[in-house]
Amino acid sequence: MTDSLRTDEVRGTDKSRGPSSRKHDGRGRLNLRSILRARPRERCQFENSFYRYDWPYNLLRGVRHRTLLFLLHTQGPVGRGRPSSYQVGDWVRVKDPEAIRATLDSEDRLRGLWFTTDQWAYCGRTYPIERIVGRMLDDDGRMRSISRTVALAGAVCDGPDGSIGCGRACSLYFRDEWLEPSSAAAAEAPQRQLTARVKPLVEIEATLDRRGRLGGISFSPEMAAYTEKHWTVLRRAEDLWIELPRWKKPRGEWYVLDGVRCSGQVLGGDGACDRNCGFLWHRAWIEMDVAMTGDLPTACTDEGT
Numbered sequence: 001m002t003d004s005l006r007t008d009e010v011r012g013t014d015k016s017r018g019p020s021s022r023k024h025d026g027r028g029r030l031n032l033r034s035i036l037r038a039r040p041r042e043r044c045q046f047e048n049s050f051y052r053y054d055w056p057y058n059l060l061r062g063v064r065h066r067t068l069l070f071l072l073h074t075q076g077p078v079g080r081g082r083p084s085s086y087q088v089g090d091w092v093r094v095k096d097p098e099a100i101r102a103t104l105d106s107e108d109r110l111r112g113l114w115f116t117t118d119q120w121a122y123c124g125r126t127y128p129i130e131r132i133v134g135r136m137l138d139d140d141g142r143m144r145s146i147s148r149t150v151a152l153a154g155a156v157c158d159g160p161d162g163s164i165g166c167g168r169a170c171s172l173y174f175r176d177e178w179l180e181p182s183s184a185a186a187a188e189a190p191q192r193q194l195t196a197r198v199k200p201l202v203e204i205e206a207t208l209d210r211r212g213r214l215g216g217i218s219f220s221p222e223m224a225a226y227t228e229k230h231w232t233v234l235r236r237a238e239d240l241w242i243e244l245p246r247w248k249k250p251r252g253e254w255y256v257l258d259g260v261r262c263s264g265q266v267l268g269g270d271g272a273c274d275r276n277c278g279f280l281w282h283r284a285w286i287e288m289d290v291a292m293t294g295d296l297p298t299a300c301t302d303e304g305t
Helices: 032-040 057-074 096-102 201-205 221-226
Strands: 051-055 092-094 126-135 143-156 171-175 178-183 193-198 228-238 249-250 252-262 277-280 286-291
Touching: 092 143, 126 171, 143 286, 193 252, 221 277
Parallel strands: none
Antiparallel strands: 051 249, 092 126, 092 178, 126 143, 143 171, 193 228, 193 286, 228 252, 252 277
8 A cells, every 4th residue: 555644644652661672782872783683583574575676676675675674663652543433343334435535635635544546446335344553654664653544354455346456455544534334244155265275384484594584575473373274365466457677576476365464563662563464475385275166366376386
């Protein structure tokens, strides 16, 4: 979800958390080298790309990555925004386009949060609340508080109208003002789905380099809880809506599994991030199988490694 949250969102400080967990040297100054050493152990996938970039773009991305890393670890504690009036599990209906437009400014924003082009297709539909969003890492690497906002189960940048998002099935964020209470939606007829079993942790660890990565993507410690279980494959992680330039190449096959999202706890001391990212799973970490109940998702294929 690109540029959806601007810096004019209200920010707060949670003083009850005490001192920041930033790394300092013996003289009280920030030690950037200690930050860079600690980062691989934290293993957040946020800055990871499932594409490889040729020179000089790889160099530019490396500079950006270290800049984001520095900003995250030099920022003081950020408190949570005001809570949503809804609770996780509540069913809500996304209001009609006319009602939502009445809340937006000239840039289609409400209190800094953009109602993206991908979100209009969800108007009039009913979803359960998946997560209350009170604080999240924005696209510039800063932790931001965010108020009265939620993520809906199934409302991702791959739209219900068949539109293709960024390739990672990112959660979309909805202000309370864009929603209204509703009863549970009728269950849809089951379809044939591609499912996969996540391999045992010991087999996955054998594929990782010394930084805990495969193909530049981190294996987050939280992902260990999903091993040796079967999950529905939501989609293959790839940009289908653009033609790749010659300097941008896939790093292999990566998949997003339905219902398997990051809690944000990996970011550590100053509290969780509610961005609700879907974990990326390499083809070498999963074993494909098919539940025979309809048509396969077109974005998901079993092509081998």
